[in-house]
């Protein structure tokens with residue numbers, strides 16, 4: 803979907819901030835319109851999940867795409883689950899093991915997460931919440947750099963974006979540290995890269 807091109811006078815951080823605000827509005831309108839369908843685990847991704855595979859998921863904030871159905875399907879295939887754990891902006895994000903009945907705390911950013919002393923996980927698959935994405939599998943996140951740093955720390959993990967289809971744009975601005983996703987899964991389709 804086309805987004806108005808950033809003005810020539812805008813800096814890249816300004817352009818990204820404008821995109822984030824437009825995409826958050828789209829995401830909110832999509833969810834408020836009601837009847838959001840579940841996002842299923844596509845067959846090509848299920849083929850990477852076996853007994854003991856460590857899948858890092860996330861607990862969606864209000865209007866984020868909901869990965870619960872995918873996480874449940876991963877568990878049925880024998881996967882173990884983990885969730886992100888953050889302390890403050892600029893700090894690294896850890897993935898901590900989590901089962902559906904385990905206790906949660908709320909972090910400084912208002913997101914529920916496992917308790918700090920839960921065992922640390924090394925993810926094989928990282929289900930990644932997105933603000934936006936494009937058909938080249940470039941990703942726009944919240945801007946904290948948490949997932950950029952996590953991708954750099956877990957280079958062998960599959961990077962799987964999860965989003966509502968309305969979050970697709972023509973060209974996400976790419977910066978030197980950005981690592982493209984292996985696939986993006988939406989409620990309508992899966993965009994699959996060459997590496998998966």
Ligand SMILES: Nc1nc2c(c(=O)[nH]1)N(C=O)[C@@H](CNc1ccc(C(=O)N[C@@H](CCC(=O)O)C(=O)O)cc1)CN2
Pocket residue numbers: 826860861862863866886887888895911913931943944945946947948949
């Ligand atoms: N569900 C979920 N969990 C996640 C992330 C995420 O994007 N989604 N993260 C991905 O990095 C990490 C937390 N990172 C965050 C980075 C920035 C903001 C932030 O700027 N929040 C704004 C409000 C955003 C909004 O209105 O949607 C704020 O606090 O002002 C929040 C979380 C770890 N856990």
Ligand SMILES: Nc1ncnc2c1ncn2[C@@H]1O[C@H](COP(=O)(O)OP(=O)(O)OP(=O)(O)O)[C@@H](O)[C@H]1O
Pocket residue numbers: 818941942943944945946947948949950951954977979
């Ligand atoms: N490997 C890394 N190590 C340290 N800092 C990094 C690394 N990758 C990115 N960063 C920093 O993190 C910030 C990421 O900003 P950017 O706008 O790309 O966020 P984003 O990719 O949208 O967000 P997120 O990764 O949180 O989903 C930048 O300030 C960048 O310098």
